[in-house]
Amino acid sequence: MKVLSMTTLLPTTTAGSLPKPSWLARPETLWSPWKLAGEELAAGKRDALRLAVDDQRQAGIHILGDGEQTRQHFVTTFIEHLAGVDFEQRETVRIRDRYDASVPTVVGAVSRPGPVFVDDARFLRAQTDRPIKWTLPGPMTMIDTLYDAHYRSREKLAWEFACILNEEARELEAAGVDIVQFDEPAFNVFFDEANDWGIATLERAAQGLTVETAVHICYGYGIKANTDWKKTLGAEWRQYERTFPNLRGSTIDIISLECQNSRVPMDLIELIRGKKVMVGAIDVATDTIETPEQVAATLRTALRFVDADKLYPATNCGMAPLRRAVATGKLRALAAGADIVRQELAA
Structure with a gap:
């Protein structure tokens, strides 16, 4: 495992995507x-990537991403470049047991x-000397965004995708990426599969990497289908409880979870004690901009369950x-809130 060349306590980052400029999409x-x-x-995609880097830098973010400016979607843009998937032959499937979508077919x-x-990662690397993070879809989330007419086995297809993702991840590392993050929101839905083989396929996707690896597990974008689903989850969202014990024993370095304005009991972080933790301190399901103090309050609570040198x-x-x-x-509120807590820890 490579340790980031960063001495800053509580280094800030984003989960992944940022809005695209109106002239691009x-x-x-x-x-x-x-x-x-x-x-x-x-050229427009590269311009947007540069702009996303500058927005993060000016806001005070430490670990920079591309804002996913060169892709339409965090899963399908990767799949578009693979052989064996027909985007013209489409079927309607249930995405994460939440909403129906027309998806391409594995043929x-x-x-x-x-x-x-x-x-694109090389281009991002050329824009900054700060640590950079690149996001990839995880194997289980990839299979949940397709209709499989070939393998007819979720597990088998996930293993195939894990091998493909590993090829990409190794080349991203060679391009200068400091953290490779795999997005697995499916882990918050398909608990048995995640524990039976999902975490194993995730580890296969990260196999052999010397840079740090992360898995991002959230409750989804702030779109209606997701916010409606959250309303059905009750007073406490304990989904992380089902997978965190096995993730703690995995080879993945960083676990990313959703905390701001959520009903996730913060003490669930104790289940991954020893791992680095990306604590979601910004709510993406509202236009209301958090105050730095609100961000700081979330981070202070998280620090009861994760050591300061492991909190992102x-x-x-x-x-x-x-x-x-x-x-x-x-982004500015995230940086300012982290700075408040950083100063408190220094004192």
Whole structure:
């Protein structure tokens, strides 16, 4: 495992996506079609990535991401580059037992003809000397976003994707990425599968990496389907309780969870004692910008269950559906709130 070359206590980061500029894609929309094409689109994506880096840097974020500016969606953009998946042959499936969506079909053996995000990661690396993090979809979340007409086995397809993700992750490491993060919101839904083979496939995706690895497990973007689902979860959201014990024993270095304005009992973090923890201290399901003190209060509570040198203040989830001004304000609040607690710890 590589230790980040960072001496800052409570290094801040984001869970992943940031809103795209209005000249690149329609704002406040997931799967928004691009407004540009060809060479203009390629240049526009790079411009948006540079802008996302600058927004994070000016806000005071320590570990920078690309804001997922070059992809339409955190799962499907990766899958688009794989062989064996037909995007014209579509079926309607239930996504994470929450909402129906028209998805592409696995029609043959899946493979990765070439790198997917590696050039973009090199471009991100060239923009900053700060640590950078790159997000990839996790194997279980990938299979939950497809119709499988070939393998007809969720587990078998997940193992195939794990091998493909590992190829990509190794090349991202070679491109200078400091943290490779796998997004697995499916872990908060399919508990038995996650424990039976989901965590094992995640470890396969991270196999052989010397940079730090993270898994992001949240309750989803702040879209209606997700917020409606949350209303059915009761007074306490204890989903993490089902997978954290096994994740604690896994080879993954960092666990990312949702804490701000959530009903997750904070003491569940104790179940992953010893791991580094990305604590979501920014609510992505509201346009209300947190105050620095609200962020600080969340972090103070988390520090009862995770050592300070292992706490990474972050956002609950990606912020792609938000307005840019709101997202930027939330980034500033995250940095300022972390700074309050950092000063308290120093004193």
